[in-house]
Every structure is written in structure tokens, then in C-alpha cells.
Amino acid sequence: MGTRYLESLFNPGSIVVVGASERADNLGGMVLRNLLGGGYPGKLLVVNQSDYENVHGVPCVKKVSRMGFSPELAIVCTPPDTVPKMVRRLGEAGVRTAIVMTGGMSRAHSKTGQPLMYSVRDAAREVGIRVLGPNTIGLMVPARGLNATYAHMGAIPGKVAFVGQSGTIASSVIDWAFARGVGFSYFLTLGDGMDIDHDDLIDYLAQDTQTRAILLHMENIPNPRRFMSAVRVASRTKPVIAVKSGRVPESEWFPHDLPAGLTRSDPIYDAMLQRAGVLRVDGLGQMFDALETLTRMRPLRRESLAIMANGVGPGVMAVDRLAHLGGELAQLSETSIEALAELLPPYWSRKNPIDLNYDASPELYAKAIKVLAKDPEVANILVMYAPSLTEDSVQIADAVVQAVKGTRLNVFTCWLGQSTVMEARDEFYRAGLPSFFSPEKAVTAFMQHVRHQRVQRLLTETPESFTDHFADRTLAQRLVLGALRSERKHLTNREARDVIRDYGINTIETIYCDDIEEVLEAFAVERRPVDVTLIHEDYCHPFRELGSGRKRVTSTIQNLNSEAAIIDSCRILMEEYLEHHPDSGFHGFAVQRSYQHVGGIEFSVGITRDPVFGPLVVCGAAGAQINVITDRQIALPPLNMVLARELLRRTYMYKLLKENSYHPEEDIRAVSETLVTLSQIVIDIPEIKGLEISPLLFNENGSVAVNVAIDLSDKPGRPIIQPYPRELEEWIVLPKSGRRVIIRPVLAEDEPAHRVFHELQSPESIRYRFFQYRKHFSREDVAQMVQIDYDREMVFIANAPREDGEGEETLGTVRTWTDADNLRCEFAVMVHDKMKHEGLGVALMQKMIDYCRAKGTKEMVGNVLPDNRPMLQLAEHLGFEIHYNPDEEVMDLRLVLNEPEKDWQRERLSRSSH
Template structure:
């Protein structure tokens, strides 16, 4: 599709269906915005003979020339027919500006499905519907109904909000920020964010991909596509809607803790996408990524004439992945020689308030020459002895000479305007706030890590899929969608270690089962209707062989008293695992509607929902991703052997994460699953308990 998309942004001839001279109409606005287009624009409107002096054709079929792009500005009930006409003429690209589709109720949704079907039937690359339009500066193409265009540049920007685009372009023009392509995604009936990430990733004229998204259509496809793009081209996104999605209550720990926000956070990270918290950060990151080289490391030097802002920058470094550089002896000697006695020659370097441009330049030059410095922040407050424009020129010159990334924070109002222009033209971003400057350098360092990633391939373990399917099909036999410890064989089928156990339905069978297990046992009520067994006394630990018979009857009685109508499948008699010998963790999955199975790993046992010490990944996961999950939780030191404890078998834990990842990838019917606790010991792991929710229709 990439070659076809090129025609969206570089057409030779555009047909505007619905072009008109009527004041206040979208058709007029788009026609006028196309006035400077480096090609031909053809009006199509059966109600007009001319549009602003151009001959108007009643239908697309009447246009006697080839058409590369159709912009549709007709009522929604006619838009589907126009796209069909375009397809029949062999037009590959269309932008449907018209609203009144999926955002307009059931009738509109049905109309959108028809639009999608027609576009796919004829192979039309369709943007929208309900789109502001598209814009591309190399061809002076502005097929939008926005109030203005864009400055030329190398940023390519997509947004689900057309209003957001108009506001951003208006602001960016004031800031001198330019764009290559801009796309209003609209309802994404056919083309979505993944298509444009793919295209811009192969576009030599796009330096950074930016986006405002409210959702991602196919999370897995997006991850795979973005990984390829971000090897060369940074992607920065603002994703709105951080509240937990889904009104229905989740029945598992994982479902409770994993809302859509966790899925997006994990998915975008795995895709190599930098996530901005807000619009300001979106363009802060864009400017540094577009204008500066990637750093070799994370060590930063701060040079300032103002102590307070220097401390603010140092604090911001401490809050980031960056670190303050330790200068070498030669650098310290050079700074001592060039700076006055009251100056601080250690990092952050304070040139003090009476510093002129030459003193500043000497200090910046010394810092950048230090092999321990990977990047620099230059901060200045305005003074009577300092010419800001000259300082900006010196900063740009130092950056070019040393080739290390640099950001500036020349604080002030009118005094900083000319300096800001000099810096912008030199590719050095300037920020009023020192913390913003540091966060931008942090984004640059994160992009370096993204380009260096080796993702690998998720393993394919030798497992017993048929045995796993037999376990899952119990939900069909019982007419329920939940399984508990009776599904332990599911884990065993995928090579996840479990203690020896047996489910029995009489106290006599319980005694016999306990005799086959050495030592005391654990006994648990088995019921799909009782999710939190320990809350009702449905678990007994350390049951001796003599106590098994009575324990069975007591567990069943407790369950009946707690929930008389509960289905009691029996009692599990299980080998007792020494929990003190290891660390209780939790491993789970919740199926996200956009990204699919979302894995959770964290501190387990009874404290999982209290501590919420968890991390997430979209399945399937590679060995690197599984290992990263072990290090990201706050309880990671416990797994590494803190306070004299022996280290857990981390390889076994990581492998178990990957085995569960394969299980939930193989069986989309698994909606939620908890293994809690998963006990990690120096000798391996043991899955003590499991519960899951299954969609019988997916089996």
C-alpha cells in the first residue's frame, strides 16, 4: 500500500467533489485552500457549471483526465456512491471530509461499513470519513478546510482530532515549526495510524512522525510496523483517554489492575514509540529529535549563568534516565583558568551573573570537549552584559564543532526572540523551562536506546495443545466461563511447573490422595463461583494426614454456608510448597480489545491488589522483554537475592512468562488468567493456583 499512499501526498490532479462558491461551506474552503497547489484541481458538482471560473463537471465519470486524488465533500448519503465512482475510474486515493458516519449513530455506522466495503473492493486508499483533510508542503497541497496552511519542514503529523490539527498548525506557524505531511485520520474506516507510520517510515523526507491518537485499531500490527519505522525514524505520540476503559467488572486480579492505559503504555513502549504527556512535550521532543544527533551515552553537562535554573536542571536530570557528567581533570583545570574565582567549575558549571558571550562560549566548549560528556544544556538568564543573539550564535557554533547534542534554555521574553530564531535555524531547540530542556534530552537518549534494541523472536515451546484444549473445553461441558484450580493441567500442558495435586469429591478420596503426597498438604475448595477462596476460609495449609478427612468436610461446609447455590466441584489436595523458600509473584493476562493478550507480572500472594507492584507487556514476548519484566517491579531485589536471601531462578521465571505468553497467544478464548502465587525459588518456579475466564465461542 505504501506506493499507493504516495499519491495521497503527491498527486498531479485532484478532483474536489462538492466544490462550490457558497460562502461558509466546506467545499469552498477546501477549494480555496488548494489555490496554491502545484498541480491541477478539478471541481465536480452537478449543480454548478463553474467554480471560481473553472469548468465544473457533474460527476467524476465526466472528468476527461486521469485523477490521482478525490476529495469528497458531499452529503453522507452520497459519499459512498462518489467513492464507488472513484473506484470504477481507477482512482487510488480518496479523502472523505464528510461527517455523518460512525460517529453519528447506528445509521451512520452502517453507512461507514458500506464506505469501507466499497473502498476495499476497488482498492482505494481512503482517509476518513469525518476528516479535516490532508496537507503536504512539498507540493503546496492543502486539501483541508482549516483556516491556514503549514510551514515546510520534516515533521509528519497525524491526528484523530481535526480541531487539534487546526490549533496545532496555527500555533506552529507562530513558533516557526514546519511540517512535511499532515493527516486528519477521521473515523479511520480504511486507513489508520499503522498505514501512515509504515509510509512515513520509508519516506526520506520525514524526520519525525508525530501523532495525536484516541485509540489504535490493531495494536499488534501497530507494534510490528512501528518497530521497523523507529529503527530510523522517531515516533512521538500523545495518547488521550488515560482512564480505565470498560464498564464491566473484571473478575481476575489481572483484569482489575490492567485497564486500557496499561495496554497502551506497554504496547507503545514495545513498539519503540516515545509517548508525550501533552502537546507541549510532543513538540519539545519533536524539535530535539529533528535537529540534534543521538547522544553516545546518558551523561549531561549543564552550563549556566544563573544558579537557580542550574539547580532546576540538575533536579530534572535526577528525575530522568540521564546522569550529571563527572568532568575530567583537564576540563576542571580549563574551567578554573577561564572562569572567575566565584564560578563553579564542577557540573553544573556556573559562569556567574556577569558572564559575557566569550566566557559562556569558553565554558561550553570546555564541557563539550570532555569525553565524559555526551550532551549539554546551556541555561542563561538575561543580563545587561550579555547579548542573547550572539550567545545563541556561539551555542550553535559549539554544537556544530563538537557534534554532540545540545539544548538551550535562554530564558526571557522579547530579549530571547531573536536568540530563539538563531537557535531554531541552527537546529538547537530552545526552552524557557530548564526541566523541559532536560526532558527533551532524555527523549533523545531514549530514542538512542530504541535504535539499539534487538527485539528477537518469541520462542515456540514444545507444548501439548490438545491437552490444553481439553481443559478449556470444560467451560462448554459445564455451561460456565470460569475455571479454577481444576484447570491446573492447562499450565502443565504448557510446561509450567505445578505441585503434585488431585481434585477429589469425597473425604475418603481426599485421604487416599494425601497418602500419595509426602508430608502435610494444602486443601482448597474447588468452585468456579468462589473466586477468592482464602477470604471465606476455603483454603487450609499444613494439613496432616490425620486431619485430611475432617478438613474436607469443613471446607465443603464453609463453601455451602458462604454461597448455597455455588457449584462445588470438590476439593483439591495439593503438595505443600514452602512459600518462605521463595518469592510469591503473580503472572496473569487480560485480553485488551486493541492489543490482544496483555501480560502482567508482579509481586503476588494476597498483597497483589494492595501493593500493585506490577508491570505489563503485550504478548507474545521475547526473552529480552520477559527479562525486563523481572527488573521493572519494585520487588525486583527480592528476586535477585536481597538481604541475604538466595537469588531466585530468574531464567525459570522469564521462561514461565514466555510459556504463558505462548498459551494465551495460541488460545484467544482465554480472556483473563491469573497464576497466583507463582513461587520463585532458587530451584525454579511453582504455580500454586490458577483461575481463568474463557470465551466458549472462541474455542
């Protein structure tokens, strides 16, 4: 739905509370008391059908029609059956936003039989009012004195936004945060989330300058594509930390049918949040611990940790926790060891963790930190202290704070205990150093920082290109569409093998036989051990394993080296087939040479489709001896090599491959390429519902697919992350030079050429584009330019073959950023200096204008320096309105693309134009 009218929700100039009375247990009365107690500065009104003149001193009227003005926000606290009609009346009266606090609407039903909460949604859409809830605790904006909740206490002002789903959990969060001194910019819960949802609020909070971090508590995500698009934008600029409850089927509040090959939905949420750059934590305690480190520590230069304490025990506990979470200890340099040896007793361990001894003084803590600050291998230090009779905890804390100043170290502390260390912990809080009560919590919080930085890297990594994005794959598409026209919902084994072979995946040579006689003939030709598989209808479907991970029945017998063995094996396979699958059509036998592969390393890779989240790429173990379900890991397409390697790294089979492969790096690359290719297959052919390669084997020559199965659906499945829009590619011929140029959306693989393009521009062109001189563009700068979310941004680049024949070069680029409501896009364009007067700028701009107009965007805007005459002439040629902006000292450009249809659109555009 976007951010329409959310400003009226978060910063209302007037509020009406519907259903408030002075009864102690009245919900509306509680909300009204909180509004008054919080010091809300705007105009207040009450609607109550009883004949009150005022409620708690606030004027009261009997009906919405008698309000006399249109409040910006309504808070509805009336019985469930009255709420849909009340929402409709408020919308008709000009109220823009409503908070529906009434609960039980998911269980109460309307006359049509649907839950009343859907009637609220329908009424809101009819009259154009935005609704938070039903069944929400409400909203707090502490800095504006707004406490529109029934919570038992208010929140203190701060820079953290909390968006929850459960009111009872939110109440505990307020208590918890107050005790930790955590303040909020916004605090609210969605309740049933019938209109305003996570993605709408994240879009708003991503642009809010008063919010430095976003905390999410989620039970479900009804619109994953919108959520993913919104949170990827937000997490690029501020930490987003999430708790997702309902991790097991027994605790899911909104269970849905699982895709083939999965037994739980929680790994899907894991994959989605990781791909979005969100740090997922296991509970509210971890949420606030993570908040401590993410907002109070610098970005990590290294992921290793140095530990010091006034005793062995705390250090050992910290190391145990670090190892359990997959962290690593920093290796101290010899210089540091010798320097510490001059400070510590002769019996110290000479390694990390560092035992300072029980009588460590403030001076010793400070000197040890100074030594480590000079060590290039040390970037992060956990400083711990256990209370003792000999030293004062506050003095040691002060020494640590002073020693850290001026260093590049990330230091966080653990002052063990409670009653005697609180003053010291306050000292750390004032100094901005995270502090924890136990070694386990401290190390867990540090590793959350590590995990967050890792998922952030996945947003900006430049992938390694190995596939041809523009190759012709018509054979595979023809096989799939032909099967669907024949009303088949799966491909035959031969067809499935042809599909992946068409995409370059190696397969074992297979001979298909109708009966035993043909199998014997095939063996006579091979004259070497073979594997024989009986193929039938059920065998052609992917993910046929039981929950145990073992196959239902024997389908393949391996290493047959005589005619007698083949005859006996075919008989056994036929008996198994007739016993277990008598109704599954017989398709014959498949004969393959027995494949000599690295023992024990068998992968199952493929595609499955979730009814909510769309296509998913899966990777894990194959084989009858292990539980393939347990090892199965998930990622969201589209994938690149970096994302594919990350998916592979999470599997148990990855460790076996690294330890046992003849060529581990080559085989890791081969699996990663296969995963990227599968991702491309399901994007190119969205009618593929499921695809499994099992097993994918390895020998000294690389990877090879043995068995393949593909399911189909006449309803295409779309990834929740917008893939590369190939249909937007266009070839043009430049009129002056006659050079052929492709204008297409940017790919992450364009990063090297994009960096060269910027580095070759003249200082003047750089100043015109970035409004300042820039001599250097880092890899991260350029990666962000090419790693885009096609739902929110678009970048068209003009590429052509280099004149020396060595690959492609980028000749020009145009970019737009579109707001969450698709009202306005902001553009920027730059053409290579050597391509001036070739008409390339016009071609790029016209391409982008046509794209944004077709997308329904209402306006295109931009800023141009007053002396940038070429761009101003181009804008005038394209029909832009041009006005000088004296406040910013730039020329404002505006082009109407589509006329707004709704009043709120016209109002928003008019307000932002002035």
C-alpha cells in the first residue's frame, strides 16, 4: 500500500478517540488518559454515543457526523461488530488514518461468514482511509508527546523504531527498554495488519532521519515481495534487527502448505531475512544485546576477537561461547606477547585469552589495552572484570574508557555480577561502550555484529560472471511448454535431462531401454560395470524422499558387471516397483556407466516453490545413508556466485567436499555454478515448479548430474526478488558514428566496466553528475551503483564492444530512484566524454522516461547545476519544466509522466512541489 497518509498517523495535528468513557476498564478511556498524560499537543475529541459533554476533560460528541472538523487520526475502541461501519463513517468524514484497537476481530464473523477484520479492510479500501490494526496496542512517538496506546507505561524518546505484531510482547519490550535506557523514535504494533503492514512502515522509517535502527517482531509476512523490497532499502542505511516467532509448526499462528522437499517454513524466513541484510536474533534479550553492539561499535575491520579478564574462568567461558558460535580468536603478534610478558606474571599463558590475574589494577588494564591497540591482528577486544577485594570496579572501568579513546579498537565489556558493578556499567553506558552481565551474552552480541556485517556484504558483493545471460535456451522452453500443452505436470526423465543440459549442466550419458533385452544390448555395447534404474511415473517427480531422508524403494542397482547380474537386478527392481507403485506408469529402464566419484560426496540441488514465497533454490546432501532433509539449505533466486557459495557453505556436505575432494576449489565453484544456473532456469522458465538433481557427483574432472526430475505448473512462479528484466534490452545505432550500442538494465557483473567508466570521466563531468569533484570511486561505491533492486530502482547502461576487442565498455548510464508509492522518481544521467553529440544522452533519457511512464510513475524530477548547459538543453528538448531553486542553488527539473488519479496523490505531489 505504500506510505500514503502515514504522516497523519505518526504526526497528527488532531485526534478523535471513538468509544472512550471514564470507566476505569474502558479501552478508549485508557488511551485517552495516556494521550493526556503524555502531553499530546494537538487537538483532542471524543465520540461516544452516550450523552457526555466531555470525557476526562476532552469535548465529546455522540456521532462522527457531529465532529465539526476532520481529525487527522481516529482511534477506534468500540465493540467488534461496530468497527467496519465506524471505519467507513470516519473515512467518509475525511479522516485519513485510524488505529483500530478492538480485539477479537479475527474470531468474530460478519453476516457473510468472513472474520470481521476483513470487513474492516474492505471498508477502509472503499473510503480510502489507512488503518493500523485491528487488535493493535497502538502507537507511541515519544519526541512528539504522542502516546496513543493502552500500555502500562510510556517510552522514552530515542533513535530506535520498534514495529511489533503482539501487544503483550510490546508491553514487555517497553519495560525492558526503559530498564536499559533505550529510547524510541516510534513504537507500535500491527495487530492483525489488515491495511498498514511491515513493508509500509519500513518504507516510512527508512526515510526518517530520527530513526537510526529498526527493531521488528514478526509472526508472518503476508506480502513477501513488498517486504523484501522495502527492507532491502532500509537495511542499506540503518541496522534492521528482527525476531520471527513461530519457528516450529506447533507454534505457527498462520501455517501454510509447505513446498516439496521442506518440512518447516522457518528456514525460508531465515533465507529471506539474510538476503535482505537483516540480522535475525532468537529473542527479545538478544535483540537489545545486538542493538547495543550495532549502534555503539564501529564496523568490524576483522572478525576475530581478543579477550582479557582478571582470571582464567571468565576467559574460558567466553572462548567456549565464541567457538560454539563459529567465531575465531585473534592471534597475538610476537611483539604483543613480549610486551604483555613485561606486565604479567611469568606463568601467564602467552596467548589469547589474556589472564591479567585476580589483582589486576586499573593501570594494568589500561596498559594491556594500549599494547593490543598496536597489534595489527587485533581489532576487537572483550574486556572482562570479576569483582574482587583488591580493586575498585569503577576505577577499572574508568581506566578502560580512557585507554580506548583515540584507538581504532572496537571494545566491549563484561563486568560480571550485579549489585557491586552497576555503577561501573553506567560508566560504560555514558562512554558509549557496550557492556554485558555475562561472557556468554557479550560474545553472542559480538557474533551478532559479525553476522550482521556478513549479511550486509551480501547486499554489495560483486558476483563473478560465468554464464551468458543472453544465450538462446529455446530447447528447454520448448520442452516445458510442449509438456504443458499435452496437459502433463512433469517432464519425462529424458526431457528433464535435456533441459539442464541445454543450460550447460553436465549429465551422465544415459541409454533409455524399454525392456530387459534392450538393457542387455546396452551392456553388450558398454562392456563395463553399469547402473540400472527403473523409471516410472512417480520416479519423474522431484523430492521423493521420506522425512527420514531415505528413498521410498530401491530404484537403482549399481555396479552390475554381468548379464546374469543385470537380469536378476531388473527382476528385483520390477518386483519393488509392482509392490510399491503399481499404479505408476512404467517408463522403462535407464542404463548408465558406473560412475567413479569421490566417496561419500553426493549433493541434492534443485528448485522448489513455496505458495507464499515463490521459487526457492535448495542445496544439501543426497544419498540413502544420511538425512537429506536435515542438511537441506535454502536461498532465494536470483543467485550470483557469491550468494551461491554462501548457500553451499551452510551445508554439511560443504565440509566433506573441502576435506575429501581432489580439487576442492574447482568443485566448490562447480556446485556454485550449478546453483546459479538452476536459479536462472526457474527465472527463464517460471512454469517449472520443482527441479531436483540427485545426486550431483564429483570426480577428478568436476561435477556431473546423475538423476533429474522436473515438475511443472501452468501457473508461473515469480521470485520475490525482481530478477534481471531481460525484456528491456534494446539495440540502437548511433546516428553520427554508426556504432551499435545495447541499452539494457545494469547487471552486478558490470561493476568493473562501470568503475572504469567513472574513472575516465573528466573532472567537469564528475562535478555535473555528483555536484562535487571526486577523484576516486571505491569498489563498494561502484558495487552499490550496480547492485540494485529492480523493484525500486532502475539503471540503464549503454554498452558496446571495446575498440580493441577486449570485452565491453560502458558509454553512458541513466538512473532513477522511485519512492515507495510510485509517485515520483528522481533521475541522474551521465554520458562518456568521448560520446558527446552522439545522441546517446537523448536515447538513454527517452528509454528511462518510457520505462517510468509504463510503470505508472507520475513525475520524474532531477537537479542540475546552473552551469550544466548540455543537460539543461537536453531537459528542455525532452519537455521538462525548468526552475531555479535559490535555496539549493540548483535548477529543478520536472516532467509529468502520468496524471494522478487519486486525491491523495495530487495532494502529495502538490505539497512536495512547493
